Amino acid sequence: MIELKTAREIELMAHAGHIVAGLLEHLAAVVRPGIKTKELDAEALAYLRRQGAAPAFLGYRGYPASICVSVNEEVVHGIPGDRRIREGDLVSIDAGTVVEGWYADAATTLQVGAVSPLARRLTETTRRALEEGIARAIDGNRLSDISSAVQEVVERDGFGVVRDFVGHGIGQALHEDPPIPNFGSPHVGPRLRAGMVLAIEPMVTAGGYEVEVLQDGWTAVTKDRSLAAHFEHTVAITERGPLVLTAQHALTSRQ
Numbered sequence: 001m002i003e004l005k006t007a008r009e010i011e012l013m014a015h016a017g018h019i020v021a022g023l024l025e026h027l028a029a030v031v032r033p034g035i036k037t038k039e040l041d042a043e044a045l046a047y048l049r050r051q052g053a054a055p056a057f058l059g060y061r062g063y064p065a066s067i068c069v070s071v072n073e074e075v076v077h078g079i080p081g082d083r084r085i086r087e088g089d090l091v092s093i094d095a096g097t098v099v100e101g102w103y104a105d106a107a108t109t110l111q112v113g114a115v116s117p118l119a120r121r122l123t124e125t126t127r128r129a130l131e132e133g134i135a136r137a138i139d140g141n142r143l144s145d146i147s148s149a150v151q152e153v154v155e156r157d158g159f160g161v162v163r164d165f166v167g168h169g170i171g172q173a174l175h176e177d178p179p180i181p182n183f184g185s186p187h188v189g190p191r192l193r194a195g196m197v198l199a200i201e202p203m204v205t206a207g208g209y210e211v212e213v214l215q216d217g218w219t220a221v222t223k224d225r226s227l228a229a230h231f232e233h234t235v236a237i238t239e240r241g242p243l244v245l246t247a248q249h250a251l252t253s254r255q
C-alpha cells in the first residue's frame, strides 16, 4: 500500500530533506584527494548532530555507518573505511536523515579534481536521468512512467541501468512502498497521486548493468568493474507538480 502524506507531513519531510541537502553540500566541500572515506562519515555524523538530526542509515539492517560512500566501480552502499579518495575519482555519497520521525534520502556523485571524459559523461547522464524521472512524478501518471523515462535517458547515451537495486517510497520509514525500478515500459503499475513521496535513485554504469556485493555484505560493485554513478532525491507529488524535498530550497522542479 502506498501511503499518502498530508501537506503538514510533507513539510516535516521537507525539513529533513533540507538537512540532507545541506549535508551533501557540506560533504562536497570537504571531499579532496587524500581524505579517507571514514573521515567523510565522521563529518556527516557531526553535521547531522549539529542540526539536531539523526542519520537514517546507521543501524539500518545492521549498516555500520551514517552515509554510504561508493568510489568508482562501487555502485551503492559503500561502507566508509580506510580507502583514500584520489584525484580523478567518482565519489557517490548517499545520505539519509530522520527528523521528528520523518525521513529524507538523497545521493549525489562528486567528481574529484579532473576526471575522465567518460566519468563526466556518466555523471551528467545519471543526473539528467534523475531529472527526467522527477519530471514524470505527476498526479495521474503511472509509476513506470518514471522508470521508463530514467531508462531511456541512460540507454540513449549507451550506459547501463542497474536492476538489482531500486528507488522506494519514503515517509515514517526509510523504505516504504512502492519499489521504483529504473527500467521498464511506460504506462503500467500503480497510479501516482498527490501526497505520495518517492525516493527516485538511478544507479548507472559505464559497462554492463550487473552488480555484485562484496564480502563486507554491503558494498555493491559493477561485475565488470566499470564506473558507476548514483543520484537520488526525495520527491513529493503535489497538485502543483513534483516537489524536490532534498533540494536546498524545496522548489518545484518543473512547472
Ligand code: MF3
Residues within 6 Å of the ligand: 056, 057, 058, 060, 061, 063, 068, 077, 094, 105, 106, 107, 168, 199, 201, 232
Ligand atoms: N539510498 C539507499 C537506499 O535507499 C541508502 C540505504 S543505505 C542503508 O537503499 F544502509 F541504509 F541500507
Ligand code: CO
Residues within 6 Å of the ligand: 105, 106, 167, 168, 199, 201, 232
Ligand atoms: Co534511497
